[in-house]
Amino acid sequence: MKLIENWQQAWKLKSVQVGAISAFFYALILLSEQFLSVWNIIPQDLKNKIPENIAEWVGMLVGVAMVLARLKKQPELHTEIQPFVTITAGHSNTDPGAVNGKYKEAELVRQFRNAVAHYLSVAGLTIKTDGAGTINLPLNNAIALAKGASIAVEFHMNASTSKQANGIETIALPKDKLLAQKLSKAVADVFGSRLRGDGGWIDQSQSARGKLGFINAGGLIVELGFISNETELATFYSKYWSAAKAVANILIEHEKGV
Incomplete structure (x- = not known):
């Protein structure tokens, strides 16, 4: 040539x-x-x-x-129509959410979302997320993905003016109470945290946040502790992969009807 x-x-x-x-x-x-x-x-x-x-x-x-x-x-x-699980991260690349020093809620929950998505993919579940890697798309994308999903879970972190505020909770509608309690317990067991609300479940109607679009679309919101609590923040950062695996196992069992 x-x-x-x-x-x-x-x-x-x-x-x-x-x-x-x-x-x-x-x-x-x-x-x-x-x-x-x-x-x-x-x-x-x-x-x-x-x-x-x-x-x-x-x-x-x-x-x-x-x-x-x-x-x-x-x-x-x-x-045929395939069931899928939606996993999203709270806030977005343009909305950091709660902040504690160099730590931003949107970045921490994005990492947690990626870890959960990894374990679900390995298990063979069909998943949809509001981004991959460093991408965290705005709330309207998460709401759209929640519609039609067999399970839709979004991750957030709480914040309070009290540095002692602590615990894990999942906000959901009454129909998802049991799943919400299981998700909260899975995280709390790994982090060594207490459960807030009714065994880890917060009824959306009883939440100070009012009606949330993601939950109205059929989803659950897991609050992974308080970013304002130094102890919970440190625990999250050191153990979030283990907590993500525990959450993934709950979702896999729920999806497969175990």
Whole structure:
């Protein structure tokens, strides 16, 4: 095979640049699901070591891969309606939620969402999330994903002016009381925390937050402790992977009717 003259400078040609970009996105479309699976199993500690300037590009790439994975036609999924579990993180990339020093609620619950999603994927469940990696989409996306899900769970952290306020709770409608209590207990057992409300369940009608869109769409909101409590914050950061696994096991058992 004979190459063109000055082939070393071929990258400057528009046709080559366009071709390379097209090839990149074609490969991303083909491998988007595999890329997301690999990304989800990478420990968060390693992800945290990625330089901030590179992490931004990786986050964008994960976001694009997530969109492409959802757009890619999968005939086997269209033969019948498939049940799915929705797992979302409270607040968003533009809304940090409660803050304690360098710790932001939206970032902590995003990490928890990723960990739960990983364990559910390994178990073979079909899941939908409001982002992957560093992506945390706004509430309206979470509400849309909750509709039609067999289970929809969103994660938050409480905050209080009292540094001693503590405990785990799950806000839900009465029909989901038992599941709410199981989810709260799973987290509390790992964190060594107490259960708030009725065995870990808070009836939305009894919540000071009023009617919540995610719950009205059929979801449950798990409050993973108080970010304002230094002890609970430290416990969360050191044990959230174990708590996420415990939560995932409850969801897997519920989904499979165990």
